[in-house]
Amino acid sequence: MSVMTLPVSERVAAMKGSSTLIAAQMAGEMRARGIDVIDLSVGEPDFDTPQFIKDLAVEGLAHGLTKYTATSGIAEFRTAVADFYRRQFGAEIPVAEIAASCGGKQALFNAACALLNAGDDVLIPQPYWVTFPEIVTFCEANSVFIETLETEFVLTAQQVRSAITPRTKLLIINSPSNPSGRVVPPSEMREIVEACAERGVYVLTDECYLFFAYPPSEPFTLATLPDELRRYVCVAGSFSKTFAMTGWRIGYTIANETWTKAMVKLQSHSATHPTSFVQYACARALADGDAMLAAVKAMTGEYERRRNWFVPALNEIKGFRCAMPEGAFYAFVDVREMLGGEFASSADVADKLLTDAHIVVTDGGGFGADGFIRFSYATSMENLERAVTTMKAMFGIKASASN
Numbered sequence: 001m002s003v004m005t006l007p008v009s010e011r012v013a014a015m016k017g018s019s020t021l022i023a024a025q026m027a028g029e030m031r032a033r034g035i036d037v038i039d040l041s042v043g044e045p046d047f048d049t050p051q052f053i054k055d056l057a058v059e060g061l062a063h064g065l066t067k068y069t070a071t072s073g074i075a076e077f078r079t080a081v082a083d084f085y086r087r088q089f090g091a092e093i094p095v096a097e098i099a100a101s102c103g104g105k106q107a108l109f110n111a112a113c114a115l116l117n118a119g120d121d122v123l124i125p126q127p128y129w130v131t132f133p134e135i136v137t138f139c140e141a142n143s144v145f146i147e148t149l150e151t152e153f154v155l156t157a158q159q160v161r162s163a164i165t166p167r168t169k170l171l172i173i174n175s176p177s178n179p180s181g182r183v184v185p186p187s188e189m190r191e192i193v194e195a196c197a198e199r200g201v202y203v204l205t206d207e208c209y210l211f212f213a214y215p216p217s218e219p220f221t222l223a224t225l226p227d228e229l230r231r232y233v234c235v236a237g238s239f240s241k242t243f244a245m246t247g248w249r250i251g252y253t254i255a256n257e258t259w260t261k262a263m264v265k266l267q268s269h270s271a272t273h274p275t276s277f278v279q280y281a282c283a284r285a286l287a288d289g290d291a292m293l294a295a296v297k298a299m300t301g302e303y304e305r306r307r308n309w310f311v312p313a314l315n316e317i318k319g320f321r322c323a324m325p326e327g328a329f330y331a332f333v334d335v336r337e338m339l340g341g342e343f344a345s346s347a348d349v350a351d352k353l354l355t356d357a358h359i360v361v362t363d364g365g366g367f368g369a370d371g372f373i374r375f376s377y378a379t380s381m382e383n384l385e386r387a388v389t390t391m392k393a394m395f396g397i398k399a400s401a402s403n
């Protein structure tokens with residue numbers, strides 16, 4: 001049978017596939033061939049969803065929550081998010097400014113599509129999470145990257161100020177960051193929003209790693225800003241990483257009422273709403289804040305323990321250099337010192353790890369940072385130790401580390 005050529009829309013044709021999903025796929029294929037892979041490309045928790053949340057989903061089903069809900073989500077869900085942010089962060093958010101979405105990704109998509117016109121400029125700090133520029137491309141807007149290498153991947157208000165032009169409509173930020181794991185300090189975040197608001201630029205903040213900020217950093221949300229600043233901000237929130245619920249597909253937006261209404265209108269013609277009994281489970285779980293926070297604390301404690309071992313161990317490997325990430329669960333390693341001889345690019349280093357050691361990592365190129373490699377530590381200590389031992393044997397140990 002001949003394959004029909006579909007005239008794929010220009011907007012979709014212009015988008016790139018997700019390089020992070022490609023790495024995960026590669027690991028899956030190798031595993032299927034019986035290869036013992038060490039997968040350090042994963043962008044999801046290795047923990048299971050806490051049992052009490054699963055039980056609440058079953059309870060939701062038993063209560064007959066099997067039908068359509070309001071597009072913006074059930075009232076209990078929206079109220080539970082508002083109450084949680086009040087208790088946890090002291091933020092006063094009207095329920096009308098909260099809408100449920102199918103994960104953080106749809107929250108980001110809704111927010112960008114509801115705001116952007118063709119030709120608008122969107123500021124994106126570089127390195128960036130792979131999806132940001134692709135959403136911008138879909139909206140026929142232009143990604144304008146802010147290089148943050150000089151400030152070790154921590155965006156500053158000064159960098160934002162210098163990048164804003166009359167064409168700038170939106171800034172997309174992500175702290176704690178995927179891929180760098182770096183955290184922008186709260187005072188700087190506020191100044192960044194001030195710099196944007198002064199010039200009428202909106203801010204879309206991807207807070208999916210909100211709770212994964214390790215001491216002395218603390219979870220910080222732009223939802224706590226005063227109203228005059230917050231009206232420029234859309235928070236894209238997610239249950240995926242925080243509560244180890246990536247497969248459940250649930251998130252939310254917090255944005256001014258006009259922005260929220262536009263997003264809900266868009267969602268009414270796409271996904272409609274996230275799964276009814278999942279909304280119920282999340283609403284009930286958030287209402288029991290103590291249980292939720294205990295679950296998050298147990299997971300973040302373990303990520304922190306792994307980070308504290310893994311990052312110094314990576315820094316002992318010849319050619320690797322990695323600043324201590326303050327959040328998320330990624331180490332973003334500078335391998336530029338290794339380039340020029342056997343390796344022309346960081347992608348070659350990643351390829352060598354894959355082919356010779358069956359270690360799956362994500363090359364920085366897809367994040368706009370050639371010369372860097374992202375290692376996820378959302379995996380067991382045993383895997384991290386095996387990977388480090390193998391890489392030390394492959395690349396050698398720094399003289400300073402071998403004493």
Ligand SMILES: Cc1ncc(COP(=O)(O)O)c(C=O)c1O
Binds near residue numbers: 240
């Ligand atoms: C920075 C960032 N934002 C958003 C998402 C997507 O989250 P969700 O599963 O809630 O759609 C991810 C997932 O990897 C991410 O790393």
